Amino acid sequence: MKPLLNYAWSRSALAVIFLFPLLWSGWSSVRGQPGSGQATGYGFGNYAQILKFGEGLPRYFANSLIVSSLTVAGTLVVSALGGYAFARFTFPGKNLLFLAALAILMVPYATILIPLYVLLGYIGLQNSLPGLALVFVMFQLPFALYMMRNSFEAIPREIEESALVDGCGSFRALTRILLPSVRPGLITVGLFAFLASWNDFFAPLILLNDGANFPLPVAVVSMTQRTFGAIDYGMLQAGVMVMAIPCLILFLVLQRYYVRGFMSGALRG
Amino acid sequence: MTHALNSRGSRRRQLAGMLYATPTAVIVGALFIAPLVLVVIMSLNKWPLLGSPTFNFPKNYQKITDDPLFMDAVWFTLKYTAIITVLLSALALGLALLVQDRRPGVGFFRTAFFLPGAVGFAAAALLFYGMLNNDFGPFGFLHVNWIGTPDMALFSTILLVLWRFAGFNMLILLTGLQSIPVDVYEAARTDGASRWQVFYRITLPLLRPTIALMLILSITGSLLAFDQFFIFTNGGPDNSTVSMVMVVYRNAFFRFDLGGAAALSMVLLIVLVALNAVQLRILRGPR
Structure with missing residues (x-):
């Protein structure tokens, strides 16, 4: 049977369709548009405009960076220790705890966030960036724990045993010998944690109510609310680029670690 | 196969394992299990955004x-x-x-x-x-x-x-x-x-x-x-x-x-x- 479509052509046409919106957005953010920050010609007028939007772009960017850094650090520490525990130790309640962590995947986001809004209020973490990061760590746990447990299980036990025989404690064995071996797993977990926390819109929308604390997605979406007057579409696309470019760069640099996350079967829970 | 691991005393190993799993347990308990329990309780009460809740089961479900x-x-x-x-x-x-x-x-x-x-x-x-x-x-x-x-x-x-x-x-x-x-x-x-x-x-x-x-x-x-x-x-x-x-x-x-x-x-x-x-x-x- 003759292929209906020429492979090279159909793939190229599809690639153009998939890349077009990104290229258009980048182009729109620098092109001239009467009444916008960049009135004529090409330049970074829209980006200069967005610096002054609301609390100022630097503030929103810093909020996003703080939340994402805390999320990545927290997820790595919790899942490295937890993965080690689940891969190498036996203790009462081990299987129950692992299943409970995986069950996070089954529960709708909104079902946990509504009570979390109340709960974080009780412990003084409502409307706080560390509180939001803790929530993101929790949502990352099923994937991260699964990934790290498998990474530790893939290391031959003999390596660790010889260290233990040499009088090394289990924590020293973890930091000196095992962690370097599970580095690819840690990078995958960190990448997923960054992308999820940097881009999430729903959790900060619910858990934060002070505009000065907003991360980028909530701040940039607020540009479309008419309370700020007419929508400045050029500035909006500049906002899209500010959010997207770090993710695109990270993805392109760490692509094989991202794909590892898919191959691991961790999406299956 | 796991001589070294066992010979170090399984009780100490057990405690170490529990210690490493503690952060996971705290996060799962405080940020997942607790909200799940709370959402059930909330659904049984008239729970305004501000102010104190009052029991009103099954009204929240009836009005869906x-x-x-x-x-x-x-x-x-x-x-x-x-x-x-x-x-x-x-x-x-x-x-x-x-x-x-x-x-x-x-x-x-x-x-x-x-x-x-x-x-x-x-x-x-x-x-x-x-x-x-x-x-x-x-x-x-x-x-x-x-x-x-x-x-x-x-x-x-x-x-x-x-x-x-x-x-x-x-x-x-x-x-x-x-x-x-x-x-x-x-x-x-x-x-x-x-x-x-x-x-x-x-x-x-x-x-x-x-x-x-x-x-x-x-x-x-x-x-x-x-x-x-x-x-x-x-x-x-x-x-x-x-x-x-x-x-x-x-x-x-x-x-x-x-x-x-x-x-x-x-x-x-x-x-x-x-x-x-x-x-x-x-x-x-x-x-």
Whole structure:
């Protein structure tokens, strides 16, 4: 049977369709548009405009960076220790705890966030960036724990045993010998944690109510609310680029670690 | 085999293991189990955003069916889920088949198809918000009212979601396609099977578990849709694109009725857990 479509052509046409919106957005953010920050010609007028939007772009960017850094650090520490525990130790309640962590995947986001809004209020973490990061760590746990447990299980036990025989404690064995071996797993977990926390819109929308604390997605979406007057579409696309470019760069640099996350079967829970 | 591990005293090992698992246990307990218990309690009470709760079971549940906005949202979300799941799966399968062979340049195409998935969903929704604006975007000359009517708003949202998620689902399918041994294909070709027969008799059946996984992720994700309708269509026009999770959000933070929102999210929870139970059967069944 003759292929209906020429492979090279159909793939190229599809690639153009998939890349077009990104290229258009980048182009729109620098092109001239009467009444916008960049009135004529090409330049970074829209980006200069967005610096002054609301609390100022630097503030929103810093909020996003703080939340994402805390999320990545927290997820790595919790899942490295937890993965080690689940891969190498036996203790009462081990299987129950692992299943409970995986069950996070089954529960709708909104079902946990509504009570979390109340709960974080009780412990003084409502409307706080560390509180939001803790929530993101929790949502990352099923994937991260699964990934790290498998990474530790893939290391031959003999390596660790010889260290233990040499009088090394289990924590020293973890930091000196095992962690370097599970580095690819840690990078995958960190990448997923960054992308999820940097881009999430729903959790900060619910858990934060002070505009000065907003991360980028909530701040940039607020540009479309008419309370700020007419929508400045050029500035909006500049906002899209500010959010997207770090993710695109990270993805392109760490692509094989991202794909590892898919191959691991961790999406299956 | 584990002499060294056992000889160090299993009690000490046990304690060490518990210590390493403590951060996990604290997070799961405080940020997952506790909210799950609280959402049940909240759903049994009149729970205003400010002020103290009072027990009112079963009122929060009774009024679910009286809320026309929610009942409309249920139908709309089901319709959206059905359309997206069919289109997204078909598109992802097509893309995966186009880039499954290791030919020169295939990496570029995989990356191109996936790249929208690296952009956050909120950013993607804002991108389309500008791109499908007829005064600002490139398609103004078509004079199509992209989000002006209920049908067009749904159609445009589907375009957005297909663009953002096709590569993601393609990647899931590729992992499945690459686990099919090459000699299975070669054997079929030497037996004179046509391209279509190979696809229908070999690829599809062997891909079944992966397709099931993709379908479940797509169905659960679509049933819980929020960002696309909140950001891109803002529920409009005339509340025609209000999803179930949007009603939960509105009840909680616009009507200040956390108890009602909790009851609605209990309904979502039960539906999702039931769906996931079906998923486990499908995924584990045929092995």
